[in-house]
Amino acid sequence: MSKLITNQKANNTNGHLDFRPALPEPGLSLWWRQFIAVLAPAIQRSIFSKRVLVALVLILLPLGLLTMIGIESMNSDDDKFVSNINQARMTFGIVYSTFILAAILYIGNALMFTSLVRGEILERSIHYPMLAPVRREILILGRFIGGLISAFLLFGLATIVCYLVIYLPFGLTRLITDLSSGIALEQLSSYLLMTFLACMGYGSVFMATGLVFRNPLIPVLAVAGWEIINFLLPPALKVISVVYYLKNLMPVFIEQQGLLPLAVVAEPLPVWVSVFGILLLATISISIAIFYLRRMEIRYVEDS
């Protein structure tokens, strides 16, 4: 007791009452500060979560597959899986569109984004940001951008590594030639753009899902089903899908009907429509998330 009284006296002597720094009035300056205060922990939370470990394991699957294809093509003289660089690029295109895009990015983003707000609800710490004088839009946007940065760092890097692996049978000289001629950079940029847009599209949907549903697993599975059957859907329904817009950005043409006999082929979209479509989807999803956060009541079980 005496210790506290001593401290309190010391505080009073130092004038703790005098230290009341003024906060900026609501406006861009304050919002930026608050955005950064939300963003930094969101990145940390996304990158250093256990769920990222699962995403990393998922990434190893296409990487392992492409490495095996590369090694196999290096060693055998006859019946090479890929005998030239065009075949290798096509192989990567197929692996990217059917495996990385449709499965890895989908599951990875579901893991990372559904926990951004839902995770705080489950660990019962969501009331701390909700009790701060901050616009709910900033709480959502900061978390979303934080998650997007983390997801793109992870999956973008994975895309680059996977793409470089296809050059295994052709050597470093060929890679440098393709990079300097621009063809490799052009293709890689397209894949990175697709990866970024996938993170944005799926991420926004899953973030909203984490707020709207108590158990996001069911809607995640439902959306997965929709995305999987996308190739069977008529063009009018294909537009309500992330994968439809993204596949338009593929730098190599993959004959869908050759791969999937029942596929319904739609007219390809201009790039700007694809980008705009994803941006629109993200805007709608984020708006829904903000709406739900504004309406959210914090009531854990033991409330009385």
Added chain:
Amino acid sequence: MKATENTTGQTKATVELKGVSKFYGEILGVNGVNLEFYPGITGVVGPNGAGKSTLMNLMAGLVRPNRGTVSICGITPSQPERFYRLVGYCTQYDQFPSGVTGRGFIKKSLRLHGYSESDSDELASRAIARVDMSDVADDSVESYSKGLRQRIRLAQSFCHNPKVLILDEPLNGLDPIARAQVNALFREFAAEGVSVIVSSHVLNEVDLMSDQVVLIDGGYLLAEGDAAGIRAETGEPMKIFIRSVNASNIAAVVFDFEHVIEAQLHRDRLGLFIQTTNADAFFSVFNESVLSKGWTIDAIGPADEAVEAVYRHLIVQDKVAS
């Protein structure tokens, strides 16, 4: 019941609840609550399930009323940017964001308010010093005892110098010394003009620390005001202890007072227990008697815990009867 009179001479309420009701489906949280809070310490008392946490959450804007309005200094929770500059809330949820230190926890909160790095540092250090945790502030929260966690959450709730401090069961998990320290801290806040609203079922402490008391049970407001005022309104007798060499004489005289229902002399004949239905009237007549008869009074005061007596009268007896 009429809203509390304010004890500090200020007429403007900081917290206002007007006709507030909250239902969770068909379950009643609170119903038809009209309350005003002023600077000073107000204790919200009631048994488990009474609706204390619902009331606190409503005031803090964590839940929305189905009916009625809640405002702090005229601002409603629908304006979070302004509302939460005025409010600090220490919930009873003993959870933290994962992987934070005590200082980091408070700094994060201040950064989210929009304070600069240096201001956040300074405010965090001051808040930590006020709960006497400077030595352990840089340890992980996960390593803290329950008492330390309670104190760091307390520091987080007031680190931004709010006008209204809402504290849901803030004494839980604290040892007696820490409780005394925290009580002293609340007194400091009250002296600084902060409205400190404390919920608790630790009645003695509420009585000791609070300027005003709000009694709640079953989602309904039972009484509010200072404990003596509630007692007077409810008719609950007050027990007074007097220590005097003239105890026998006093007993003979006060027993004739209209509002004295019992006068019991202690075995040593130097102490006297009196029960009165009107404490103010008793003291008024008793003081005149002391002066006129020249009695020597060594000690005088309430013989029971004021809030506890009211609590027993309004809540426990009601439950026994039902």
